[in-house]
Amino acid sequence: MTARVFIDGEAGTTGLQIRERLAMRRDIELLSIPDELRKDASARADYLNKADVAILCLPDAAAKESVALIENDTTRVIDASSAHRVSDGWAYGFAEMDPDQGDVIAAAMRVANPGCWPQGLIASIRPLIAGGLLPADFPLVYHGVSGYSGGGKGMIADYDAKGHVANVLAPYGLGFNHKHLPEMTEYGLLDRAPLFTPTVGNYYKGMMTVLPLNLAGLATVPAGAQLHAALADHFAAASNGFVEVAPLEALERSDGLDPQALNDTNGLRLHVFANDARAQAVIIAVYDNLGKGASGAAVQNLNLMLGVDQTTSLAA
Ligand SMILES: NC(=O)C1=CN([C@@H]2O[C@H](COP(=O)(O)OP(=O)(O)OC[C@H]3O[C@@H](n4cnc5c(N)ncnc54)[C@H](OP(=O)(O)O)[C@@H]3O)[C@@H](O)[C@H]2O)C=CC1
Ligand SMILES: CC(=O)N[C@@H](CCC(=O)OP(=O)(O)O)C(=O)O
Numbered sequence: 001m002t003a004r005v006f007i008d009g010e011a012g013t014t015g016l017q018i019r020e021r022l023a024m025r026r027d028i029e030l031l032s033i034p035d036e037l038r039k040d041a042s043a044r045a046d047y048l049n050k051a052d053v054a055i056l057c058l059p060d061a062a063a064k065e066s067v068a069l070i071e072n073d074t075t076r077v078i079d080a081s082s083a084h085r086v087s088d089g090w091a092y093g094f095a096e097m098d099p100d101q102g103d104v105i106a107a108a109m110r111v112a113n114p115g116c117w118p119q120g121l122i123a124s125i126r127p128l129i130a131g132g133l134l135p136a137d138f139p140l141v142y143h144g145v146s147g148y149s150g151g152g153k154g155m156i157a158d159y160d161a162k163g164h165v166a167n168v169l170a171p172y173g174l175g176f177n178h179k180h181l182p183e184m185t186e187y188g189l190l191d192r193a194p195l196f197t198p199t200v201g202n203y204y205k206g207m208m209t210v211l212p213l214n215l216a217g218l219a220t221v222p223a224g225a226q227l228h229a230a231l232a233d234h235f236a237a238a239s240n241g242f243v244e245v246a247p248l249e250a251l252e253r254s255d256g257l258d259p260q261a262l263n264d265t266n267g268l269r270l271h272v273f274a275n276d277a278r279a280q281a282v283i284i285a286v287y288d289n290l291g292k293g294a295s296g297a298a299v300q301n302l303n304l305m306l307g308v309d310q311t312t313s314l315a316a
Helices: 013-022 041-050 060-069 101-107 116-130 148-161 181-187 224-238 291-306
Strands: 003-008 028-031 053-056 076-079 110-112 141-147 169-171 195-201 207-214 243-245 268-275 280-287
Touching: 003 013, 003 041, 003 060, 013 028, 013 148, 013 291, 041 060, 053 060, 053 291, 060 076, 076 291, 101 291, 116 141, 116 181, 116 207, 116 224, 116 268, 116 280, 116 291, 141 148, 148 195, 224 243, 224 268, 224 280, 280 291
Parallel strands: 003 028, 003 053, 053 076, 076 110, 141 195, 243 268
Antiparallel strands: 141 207, 169 195, 207 280, 268 280
């Protein structure tokens, strides 16, 4: 049986990428709204209500409106916006977060796709706190760089208009109130939000996030090998291959540390570097903001909800 899938916001950056990923799927019938009606609430309501799964690739306010337009109890929703990520009744769509999170997503009517930045942080810290290697009140500083497509059509147009002679690395979020902090705190198992300093790079897509761990002062200082083993064990159990942990790095530099290394994939790779004598470590995540960071994760969640075997699917 084919599943009817409606992408509300299919003309946007994330929507287009999901469309491309689903175009070749014979098990999916894509319901496509005529361009002139794509912002017409009553036409959207029609499409939303006839879909088996609606994928919302919209600003937060429009995503909330879409959910309110659904009048049946059969349309399932994957929301790529940040509107519902810490809301009751919504499953958080980061399948590798816990060994059973894929089952939670598979059974859910409402799935909130994670923000791109939270995925690197949650992947890096949640297994360490859950495993008791770090306390929940450990003070975190979280840094990273994303390609400018992370800001959607608006930011892409800005960079295009500047003719790509923009700032090589532009810091932002300097009021320390980034909209991703609530989901980072909740699903990172943290007592308080990290100090988060994102930057946008002058390139289209791809991310690298950096989580330094200054471990001195902890009652029990975990060795780098323990941090690495906790992450490797967690993702061996919880991942179907989309999240991998590179071997423990004993190098000053690594060729894998390129924010564009996993572009056009649904992969996320963690790297652990440590100096036990100094009680210092850093965990670095590399992934595509439009892949695992948005559309790849949405397709992965769709596959889970439809019961499609991820290892044989071409899509995610
Ligand atoms: N880009 C990324 O890396 C990531 C994005 N996301 C999230 O995914 C969502 C979509 O982001 P992104 O694709 O980047 O954004 P874009 O701005 O590229 O696309 C959003 C689309 O929604 C359309 N839209 C706006 N308002 C309405 C409305 N009321 N009814 C119907 N359509 C509407 C826009 O129309 P128009 O074309 O006319 O502007 C546009 O096509 C956002 O919530 C974003 O935060 C999540 C993770 C990563
Ligand atoms: C580079 C850039 O601007 N990135 C966006 C996040 C993109 C993303 O994860 O989307 P959501 O808005 O759906 O959470 C930002 O930091 O606001």
